[in-house]
Amino acid sequence: MATYKKRGYKPKNKKEKEEVVEENSTTAEVFNTLDEGASKTEEWVVKNQKYIIGVIGAIVLVVLGYLGYDEFIAEPAEKEAMNEMYTAKQYFDDAVSGVSSDSLYNMALNGGEGKYGMLDIINEYGGTPAANQANYYAGMAYLNMKDYQNAITYLSDFKSDDVMLDPIAKGGIGDAFVQLNQLPEALEYYEKAFKANTNEFTTPLYLMKAALVAMDLEQYDTALDYLKRIKNEFPTSTEASNTEVLIGKAEAASS
Structure with missing residues (x-):
């Protein structure tokens, strides 16, 4: 790590x-x-970040397709985790647009409107593909919030062979x-x-x-x-x- x-x-x-x-x-x-x-400087770090993160929505669909539909049906916990992560991902996607980004990144991490955040997904569904994906989102959220130590921690926990x-x-x-x-x-x-x-x-x-x-x-x-x-x-x-x-x-x- x-x-x-x-x-x-x-x-x-x-x-x-x-x-x-x-x-x-x-x-x-x-x-x-x-x-x-x-x-x-922070400007140098986030260069290209919007473009990079902007492609994530499409990539996630590919990743989930790779994991396989049968797996989600066969594993109720994983299906539940992905459903729970939906709102947190929406907060993250909205934050990338730059509108109230810090507060939205916080909601992506910690949840809102009674829904889980990425940190909840990691804690409640550890070991599932959803929790692994949540590590990625959490790390990127922390990076954009300038919490660099936590960014390293969560991005290091994310494992993927995606190109x-x-x-x-x-x-x-x-x-x-x-x-x-x-x-x-x-x-x-x-x-x-x-x-x-x-x-x-x-x-x-x-x-x-x-x-x-x-x-x-x-x-x-x-x-x-x-x-x-x-x-x-x-x-x-x-x-x-x-x-x-x-x-x-x-x-x-x-x-």
């Missing part, structure tokens, strides 16, 4: 970048912009570690995220996040490997548009 360091942990300071690289580079302004985008949910959950743990200023752990989970499945969406996304964290850790060779993968294997991805500039920066910093 993923673990987080005690409060007060401080990673080593980055070495100062050579001023000559910044002064002589014709793309200095672009570099500065990218540095801001890679900084450890989208598995890498997104691992990437969410990486996002939480970034916010806790634990960059080595963040890099580890971003690497797990892009290795979990190869596809046109999550793979370049987490390769880029891994590359940015690797650069923060001054692991420039690692960053170059990941950036070149994006450039060569996913040239039409959103992330590919920034690879040339970042490759140049990584090469300059490592020389």
Whole structure:
């Protein structure tokens, strides 16, 4: 299971970048912009979150179909758990839209209108596929509420072979570690995220996040490997548009 360091942990300071690289580079302004985008702020963490979570509704149907209709009929507890989770999932979906999101995430976690929340599903129906799915929703809700330690806890408890949910959950743990200023752990989970499945969406996304964290850790060779993968294997991805500039920066910093 993923673990987080005690409060007060401080990673080593980055070495100062050579001023000559910044002064002589014709793309200095672009570099500065990218540095801001890679900084450890909540905006950087939730980048792409709405799009990622927006696909979850459709994915859940696939996951449930994979589990099999017969299983739900044969297992009354599981069927009951899925029925109980319906309202909590609605709260979660509404929160993603951005309307009173914090209060809706709270209701998704703790329930409302006499209905169970995700935490109730986990506690009352432990061991069922519904409880496993609730771990995912709970972890993502905590991540968006900036409760990063709980996000790590619940996302770590979520197990899936789904081609989208598995890498997104691992990437969410990486996002939480970034916010806790634990960059080595963040890099580890971003690497797990892009290795979990190869596809046109999550793979370049987490390769880029891994590359940015690797650069923060001054692991420039690692960053170059990941950036070149994006450039060569996913040239039409959103992330590919920034690879040339970042490759140049990584090469300059490592020389």
